[in-house]
Amino acid sequence: MDCKLAVSLMHEYLDGDLLDEETDELKQHLAECSECRVAFKQLEQTDMLLFAVNHRKPPVSDELTARIMQSLPKSKQTHVWWTWLKRHPALTAAAAFFIILLGTLPLWNEGPEMIVKGTDLDQVVIEGNSVIVPEGRTIAGNLTIEKGQAKIYGDVEGNVTVIDGGIFQASTAHISGQVQSINQSVDWVWYKIANVFSEVASP
Amino acid sequence: MDNIETRLVKLALKGDQRAFAEIVELYKDKIFHLGYRMLSNRHEAEDVVQETFLRVYKNLDRYDQKQKFSTWIYRIGTNLCIDRLRKRKPSYSLDAELNDQDGTDGYALLPGDERTPESEYLLSETQQLIHQAIDSLPDKYKTVMVLRYLQELSLQEISEVMDMPVTTIKTRVHRGREFLRKKLEPKL
Numbered sequence: 001m002d003c004k005l006a007v008s009l010m011h012e013y014l015d016g017d018l019l020d021e022e023t024d025e026l027k028q029h030l031a032e033c034s035e036c037r038v039a040f041k042q043l044e045q046t047d048m049l050l051f052a053v054n055h056r057k058p059p060v061s062d063e064l065t066a067r068i069m070q071s072l073p074k075s076k077q078t079h080v081w082w083t084w085l086k087r088h089p090a091l092t093a094a095a096a097f098f099i100i101l102l103g104t105l106p107l108w109n110e111g112p113e114m115i116v117k118g119t120d121l122d123q124v125v126i127e128g129n130s131v132i133v134p135e136g137r138t139i140a141g142n143l144t145i146e147k148g149q150a151k152i153y154g155d156v157e158g159n160v161t162v163i164d165g166g167i168f169q170a171s172t173a174h175i176s177g178q179v180q181s182i183n184q185s186v187d188w189v190w191y192k193i194a195n196v197f198s199e200v201a202s203p
Numbered sequence: 204m205d206n207i208e209t210r211l212v213k214l215a216l217k218g219d220q221r222a223f224a225e226i227v228e229l230y231k232d233k234i235f236h237l238g239y240r241m242l243s244n245r246h247e248a249e250d251v252v253q254e255t256f257l258r259v260y261k262n263l264d265r266y267d268q269k270q271k272f273s274t275w276i277y278r279i280g281t282n283l284c285i286d287r288l289r290k291r292k293p294s295y296s297l298d299a300e301l302n303d304q305d306g307t308d309g310y311a312l313l314p315g316d317e318r319t320p321e322s323e324y325l326l327s328e329t330q331q332l333i334h335q336a337i338d339s340l341p342d343k344y345k346t347v348m349v350l351r352y353l354q355e356l357s358l359q360e361i362s363e364v365m366d367m368p369v370t371t372i373k374t375r376v377h378r379g380r381e382f383l384r385k386k387l388e389p390k391l
């Protein structure tokens with residue numbers, strides 16, 4: 001056995017992985033080689049010292065646990081929210097919408113585009129930021145306008161909702177549903193929630 | 204049958220803060236000593252403990268219960284220590300250093316002010332010498348040596364923590380031991 005192999009076997013011995021026959025071979029080499037005997041003794045002592053140093057460990061700060069617990073994210077509210085959602089799958093869409101809304105709120109006043117939503121949009125006339133329902137025309141459903149003016153001269157067989165805009169109702173106007181004007185983002189959120197929830201609730 | 208950690212994890216996942224505090228109690232000392240030995244700095248060690256538990260907390264739902272909890276938390280803690288060591292000093296070739304017969308003085312590589320104020324707790328000269336020797340180990344050897352000797356993990360466990368083959372871990376332990384033997388030689 002050469003010394004290089006002997007050293008390698010010493011490490012295996014210290015790992016507790018040396019087979020009996022290899023141990024015998026190592027012993028035989030150690031008996032013959034004084035250099036390896038010194039190396040083995042040193043390795044064994046190193047090994048023992050390393051384990052022994054373990055018995056003196058620096059004390060751990062007493063308030064460490066408290067500090068760790070305080071450093072954790074404060075509330076589990078989102079988890080509660082999602083758990084609640086999982087139990088009420090029918091509301092998931094509404095809730096997801098709610099979350100998306102909350103996420104987009106800061107952008108509320110940005111972007112000048114007017115948005116018009118409704119069923120019979122071919123019945124409306126759009127001039128600039130005004131949405132006009134001319135006299136004699138009928139919208140068979142809801143009309144929602146964002147960032148625009150509603151000018152109703154004709155009939156709306158549903159709700160008219162204006163968000164960040166205004167409503168003009170002529171004396172000829174007939175609106176069978178509710179008229180709502182929403183100008184604040186908070187109102188908007190509640191409007192959306194109420195709206196989506198009622199959509200979810202209706203078959 | 205679930206072991207204690209698995210049960211605590213399940214409770215913590217349901218939002219039980221006391222269960223999580225129990226997990227902290229079980230492992231904070233181990234992770235602190237790991238950090239302390241790896242980084243030789245009490246404050247950094249405490250930071251590592253805090254970061255480790257924060258990660259555990261945030262990733263609790265991703266803990267694979269087929270794996271030992273200790274392996275998982277050691278892996279998180281060890282990786283945080285290695286990251287800090289990496290950021291701390293310029294990289295150099297570990298193998299070159301180990302093979303370099305003249306340049307075995309690893310102390311020069313340690314930034315002086317990061318050295319442990321060992322007076323915090325009384326140590327014998329030999330113990331200080333061992334700590335300094337461990338400190339002077341190149342990072343990849345230091346990690347396995349700390350896990351092996353100070354955390355008393357088996358080679359198999361270290362291989363799971365480090366996600367490396369046992370043979371690689373074995374080689375590193377052998378080389379680390381050889382390095383420390385040479386460092387401690389004058390005292391042996």
Ligand SMILES: [Zn+2]
Pocket residue numbers: 002003006029033035036
């Ligand atoms: Zn020999």
